[in-house]
Amino acid sequence: MRRQVLPGFGLSFGYALTYLGLIVLLPLAALAWKATGIGVHGLIQLLSGPRTLAALRLSLFGALLAASINAVVGLLIGWVLVRYRFPGRRLFDALVDLPFALPTAVAGIALTTLYAPNGWLGRWLEPLGIKVAYTPVGVLVAMVFVGFPFVVRTLQPVLASLERDVEEAAESLGARRYQTFFRVILPMLAPTLLTGFALALARAVGEYGSVIFIAGNIPMHSEIAPLLIVQKLEQFDYAGAAALGVAMLLLSFMLLVLVALLQRWSNRWAERSL
């Protein structure tokens, strides 16, 4: 074994494992343990409550819709930034990371002000009958904001490495531009696009800071699941909060497994189309 020359396995591995155990595993164990405190009956009662169901539904379907929008918008932005040259390209490229760097509370109040009925964007949407702030649409806007950089950043390296000769071959064989896109480019990008989709989805399901301001948090209408956890805690209902937390973790876990399955399927699609 070559690697035995290097020292520090015991120290680095032991330290990392202890740190993870104390910071991540022990607290998560407490979560699972507390969640069992409400019992099966309590869990069913909690999860079947109309307000809980409405909140979980908004977090789940809002995140799915936002991640889908992000896949399209992210592909467009990634494509434009990689393929075309225009003034300000590098500035916009750097700005794409803003949702990662801007604290969510700041994004939340800025988006709310922007989309309020008298805001810069809200005042143009209001006459069209589109209400964004304090509605589920607002939740969606915040989820799109926090999610699209994931798609752009996962796609960019792959877009840059796409071999043009495949596209050119398709075109020289008489394929139209949209045919090249849907039959050649999209299948090659699909696995990466799904990775970005999954990252945006995982982020949006649990998102809190940027959503709660613009959502208005109207029960049964624009209330997200993480907010319900906060409310349970404020009523000192620890077991209920823990149970909701576990339910949300299971939900995001199932979503990620689903995306992984989709990814396997799209890998085969990519291989077939080459």
Place this chain on the structure above:
Amino acid sequence: MRSRSASWPRRIGHVALILLALAFLVAFLVAPLATVFVEAFRDGVTPYLAAIRQPEARSAIRLTLLVAVIAVPLNVIFGVAAAWAMTRFEFRGKTLLGALIDLPFSVSPVISGLVYVLLFGAQGWFGPWLDAHGVKVIYAVPGLVLATIFITLPFVARELIPLMESQGSEEEEAARVLGASGWQMFFRVTLPNIRWALLYGVLLCNARAMGEFGAVSVVSGHIRGLTTTMPLEVEMRYNEYDYVGAFAVASLLALLALLTLAVKTLLEWRYGDEIAAHAPGGH
């Protein structure tokens, strides 16, 4: 360049795509950013300065710095140790360890705070014991630090692991064979090789640590002057309809975000190879 040789209808198509992408970026990035500063200075410079000089704002700034100064170095030490173990040795359960490191990124910030309330809160596992010994974790600074550590745990490790994997261990092995001690090897070979990636990870970790909202909101208890970090101060002022005050503090956080982006972009341009291909920055 393809766009130069392209035909006219295709070039119009390119321009349309560029305009569409820019319209989205302006509406979703430039406009919110501009809103922060316009709202902060809505009543002029004097109210702005007054808003960020209030004692609550000052203590929020101090607390935010304090939390970051504790959380970031701890996660740097963890990140280096984890990356060293993950990239220089083979062991069973490596994939599992990698998944554990990434775990905080896929947990809702609210849950990241909740788990510590369940551990250290009044009805938590260690709550009664802590209470009997007069130690406050929840609704106090230690809780804020713990929640922040949890949220920002993956940043440094995630930046270092792919880089150290691709660099390999030949230089370190050579140093050892030539007689360097373990720490000499680390400080003279490993650390110089990873310094820019480390700085990059610290930058992202720090931005998140100072800006975290959901997790700290759950453990903070919102006690003005004692447990409100800057993002929490923004929330409280906003909910009290003190919009200029909220956006004034928010503008400081936005400046921090812009500074982070600027340094990050600079690092990518100058030391792109030494930072290596990195996954998107997480949340």
